[in-house]
Amino acid sequence: xxxxxxxxxxxxxxxxxxxxxxxxxxxxxxxxxxLAADVNVRRxxxxxxxxxxxxxxxxxxxxxxxRRPQFLRYAAAAAVLVVVAGSWSVWRFQAAGPAQVLFxxxxxxxxxxxxxxxxxxxRAAGASVFTVPRNAGLLHFQILVDDPDGTPFVVHLAAxxxxxxxxxxESTIPQTTDGFADIYVDPxxxxxxxxxxxxxxxxxxxxxxxxxxxxxP
Amino acid sequence: xxxxxQEPTFxxxxxxxxxxxxxxxxxxxxxxxPGITQIIVGMTGNFAMAQELCQETLIIIISRxxxxxxDEPDKLPAFVAQIARxxxxxxxxxxxxxxxxxxxxxxxxxxxxxQGQEQDAQRESAAVAIRKVLAEMKxxxxxxxxxxxxxxxxDKKEICRELGLTEPSFNVILFRARSRFxxxxxxxxxxxxxxxxxxxxxxxxxxxxWI
Numbered sequence: 001x002x003x004x005x006x007x008x009x010x011x012x013x014x015x016x017x018x019x020x021x022x023x024x025x026x027x028x029x030x031x032x033x034x035l036a037a038d039v040n041v042r043r044x045x046x047x048x049x050x051x052x053x054x055x056x057x058x059x060x061x062x063x064x065x066x067r068r069p070q071f072l073r074y075a076a077a078a079a080v081l082v083v084v085a086g087s088w089s090v091w092r093f094q095a096a097g098p099a100q101v102l103f104x105x106x107x108x109x110x111x112x113x114x115x116x117x118x119x120x121x122x123r124a125a126g127a128s129v130f131t132v133p134r135n136a137g138l139l140h141f142q143i144l145v146d147d148p149d150g151t152p153f154v155v156h157l158a159a160x161x162x163x164x165x166x167x168x169x170e171s172t173i174p175q176t177t178d179g180f181a182d183i184y185v186d187p188x189x190x191x192x193x194x195x196x197x198x199x200x201x202x203x204x205x206x207x208x209x210x211x212x213x214x215x216x217p
Numbered sequence: 218x219x220x221x222x223q224e225p226t227f228x229x230x231x232x233x234x235x236x237x238x239x240x241x242x243x244x245x246x247x248x249x250x251p252g253i254t255q256i257i258v259g260m261t262g263n264f265a266m267a268q269e270l271c272q273e274t275l276i277i278i279i280s281r282x283x284x285x286x287x288d289e290p291d292k293l294p295a296f297v298a299q300i301a302r303x304x305x306x307x308x309x310x311x312x313x314x315x316x317x318x319x320x321x322x323x324x325x326x327x328x329x330x331x332q333g334q335e336q337d338a339q340r341e342s343a344a345v346a347i348r349k350v351l352a353e354m355k356x357x358x359x360x361x362x363x364x365x366x367x368x369x370x371x372d373k374k375e376i377c378r379e380l381g382l383t384e385p386s387f388n389v390i391l392f393r394a395r396s397r398f399x400x401x402x403x404x405x406x407x408x409x410x411x412x413x414x415x416x417x418x419x420x421x422x423x424x425x426x427w428i
Contacts, residue, residue, distance in 0.1 A: 012259070014370035023298070026259075029252035030294035031227075036251035041395055042367065043258060044402070048343030049368040055344075061351045062360055 009035065013042045102157055102171035103138065103184040112137030113184070119197060119209040120144035127194070127210040132187050134215050139185040143199055143209065148176040150201025155183050160194045160210075173199075187215055224248075231290040234282040245282075246275050249294075253301045260305045264339040270308060274301045346401035350394050358382075359390050366391065 029036040114137035153173040233241035257267035
């Protein structure tokens, strides 16, 4: 069925076509089983909805969100508070611990981008080394992923310090551009050192990109 | 290179059926049955009756094509649609007579009940499926969209404007809901059309004495 035929099917089921239009559309349905199948689905959905309405089951479905009982909402809110407070405490006492350094393209708004950096896995090269200014703006990482269609990607950044890895926040990349997955890093919260950026596709396949960052004042 | 349409024309099918090709009868029936059913549903609002009358329509068409070619085979769709409409009209007259014929009341009640039950079952399965689709939709806005579009026949553009949706977003919501609805109907068993097809091809296979 082509898109231009859809409004005709809508109007046919709604009963708003003229007699002549009905005759033409019905002849088209005889010739085109796909058109008839579309009408069939519309009618069945309509018949089901009509029955729900007759039984007065429709209004409750339209006025109620998928709500949990009230006490569960309070419990969930309390749990979130505990987790947030706990996370904040842990973060506060970590040696290098900004909570959020990764941002997706939709999160950065009009923030300034200081540098565009490419992350790619090559057989020959070792870890990339980047020298970046601390206060000039965000770092735009363009990541060459193996499976550009594996969106959304979950991105995670960790510093591989000798005293143990320090994780930063995760972010999501909803789509790729020309085969690259874009993520933005705020260097103000980072120290010079070794890092690993991991990218997990929707299928669960993970790619890791080690790099060294020299953060200049 | 453009892909050639392999679908035979109605003229081809008519000639082959006239020449006794049973495969063409099958091919024609499968192609036109969904449209016939929808024409009858449109006139009667009754899925069960549509299946019965669709079978009758197909038997008439195939019998006619076996015995005598159409003057304008390319106008077969119009011919088929008219036969379906005529059968609905005849059924209505029969129905009217039934209501005034006291003698046949008992027999007709049984027939009516059976068709009514089938009709109820079809509506019931559609209601069960669409209730589940609605319940699975997290957003009240999306549920409202479904009801306004399919039940109230409201204009798509108007719904988009009032709900603050773009048309592609609207189409995605609709596409997902339809897919889920069909999936749920299939889980409930054979669809009405499947049952129809099985019945029809069993019937048509025994109809060669017609010509």
